[in-house]
Amino acid sequence: MKITNARVIVCSPGRNFVTLKIETDEGLTGIGDATLNGRELSVAAYLTEHVIPCLIGRDAHQIEDIWQYLYKGAYWRRGPVTMTAIAAVDTALWDIKAKAANLPLYQLLGGKSRTGVMVYGHANGRDIEQTVEEVLRYKEEGYLAIRAQSGVPGLEKVYGVGRGTMFYEPADADLPSEHDWSTAKYLEHTPKLFDAVRSAVGPDIHLLHDVHHRLTPIEAGRLGKALEPFNLFWMEDATPAENQESFRLIRQHTTTPLAVGEIFNSIWDCKDLIENQLIDYIRTTVVHAGGITQLRRIADLASLYQVRTGCHGATDLSPACMGAALHFDMWVPNFGIQEYMRHTEETDAVFPHAYSFADGMLHPGEAPGHGVDIDEKLAAKYPYKRAYLPVNRQQHDGTLWNW
Numbered sequence: 479m480k481i482t483n484a485r486v487i488v489c490s491p492g493r494n495f496v497t498l499k500i501e502t503d504e505g506l507t508g509i510g511d512a513t514l515n516g517r518e519l520s521v522a523a524y525l526t527e528h529v530i531p532c533l534i535g536r537d538a539h540q541i542e543d544i545w546q547y548l549y550k551g552a553y554w555r556r557g558p559v560t561m562t563a564i565a566a567v568d569t570a571l572w573d574i575k576a577k578a579a580n581l582p583l584y585q586l587l588g589g590k591s592r593t594g595v596m597v598y599g600h601a602n603g604r605d606i607e608q609t610v611e612e613v614l615r616y617k618e619e620g621y622l623a624i625r626a627q628s629g630v631p632g633l634e635k636v637y638g639v640g641r642g643t644m645f646y647e648p649a650d651a652d653l654p655s656e657h658d659w660s661t662a663k664y665l666e667h668t669p670k671l672f673d674a675v676r677s678a679v680g681p682d683i684h685l686l687h688d689v690h691h692r693l694t695p696i697e698a699g700r701l702g703k704a705l706e707p708f709n710l711f712w713m714e715d716a717t718p719a720e721n722q723e724s725f726r727l728i729r730q731h732t733t734t735p736l737a738v739g740e741i742f743n744s745i746w747d748c749k750d751l752i753e754n755q756l757i758d759y760i761r762t763t764v765v766h767a768g769g770i771t772q773l774r775r776i777a778d779l780a781s782l783y784q785v786r787t788g789c790h791g792a793t794d795l796s797p798a799c800m801g802a803a804l805h806f807d808m809w810v811p812n813f814g815i816q817e818y819m820r821h822t823e824e825t826d827a828v829f830p831h832a833y834s835f836a837d838g839m840l841h842p843g844e845a846p847g848h849g850v851d852i853d854e855k856l857a858a859k860y861p862y863k864r865a866y867l868p869v870n871r872q873q874h875d876g877t878l879w880n881w
């Protein structure tokens with residue numbers, strides 16, 4: 479089965495998405511997500527100018543060879559732009575292979591390992607009271623796991639807090655908006671938040687929290703320790719992970735489970751953290767970590783060390799990524815949890831999909847392939863709009879901080 483054509487579709491149904499569509503001489507097509515939030519057009523150009531010309535005429539069934547060709551063949555390995563582009567090709571090819579077999583993708587990976595994919599939803603509030611209300615609303619909707627983020631007294635704008643609705647979108651302006659930061663205020667506030675949330679929600683709901691890279695290792699150790707009485711499922715991105723050794727320091731101070739990896743691109747970013755058992759959950763997902771082909775390798779490495787998966791699933795990852803991730807989640811033996819931030823109705827209409835939510839779980843559906851398509855006519859009605867993620871500055875002197 480030969481690849482005859484491939485196209486990049488950029489659209490903005492509420493937010494920007496980049497999608498690769500691959501066509502074959504047998505009439506089968508597949509799609510893959512190529513969205514890199516705030517840097518979308520770099521991947522679109524990488525695909526159009528440098529990848530698509532190399533795909534035409536290749537056998538669509540040779541997923542592994544094409545992956546190696548794009549990875550080793552570029553000479554310039556790794557990095558978010560390269561790996562997102564490779565992921566899009568990989569996802570579209572797995573979609574095509576599963577459609578050719580007339581099977582849902584999870585069957586090609588090894589079949590179902592579970593009845594559904596446990597997800598966590600995002601409860602956000604401007605203060606503790608509103609966050610508790612949101613957590614209870616998610617519980618009411620059947621969620622088994624809930625991430626809680628709240629505004630911090632004395633800080634104007636912080637990561638994770640939108641307008642208290644089901645939809646939160648951090649890429650909110652055509653130049654980066656500015657948030658303010660105070661570690662002292664955040665560390666004072668967050669244990670109080672979880673004290674209130676845990677007493678309101680009871681012992682049975684899994685609770686999660688995203689530090690979003692804003693603490694130093696020793697501060698993260700202190701927070702993890704303070705959160706131990708509230709029994710978190712995980713504390714995420716406790717500190718930036720470029721220096722992987724820094725997680726050792728956090729580990730030495732707390733038994734709160736640690737999750738990291740949504741901004742990792744390759745197995746090499748995960749290797750030391752996994753092999754040294756410095757983390758409990760690895761957050762890499764399909765779109766930013768080289769597709770299903772590499773995600774499987776990361777998961778297999780992680781399984782040797784009892785590290786489980788917890789795929790990133792924010793709204794900037796398109797339904798095409800979510801569909802593929804859910805098939806992966808259905809199969810992967812060392813599954814932990816899947817993030818699920820709901821897309822807007824506009825996005826869902828542009829990407830018709832077979833997956834559905836029930837009783838705290840997502841189900842990938844039984845459609846052949848990964849079960850997600852793109853309505854190109856509708857997509858064309860939503861042209862690209864430049865949108866950036868925010869930056870974060872220290873409140874007291876304006877020093878640029880991690881966001």
Ligand SMILES: O=C(O)C(=O)C[C@H](O)[C@H](O)CO
Pocket residue numbers: 515648688690740790791792793794817867
């Ligand atoms: O969903 C999460 O855990 C995030 O941290 C979301 C990120 O801020 C978002 O994907 C950035 O584009």
Ligand SMILES: [Mg+2]
Pocket residue numbers: 688690714715740
């Ligand atoms: Mg995160």
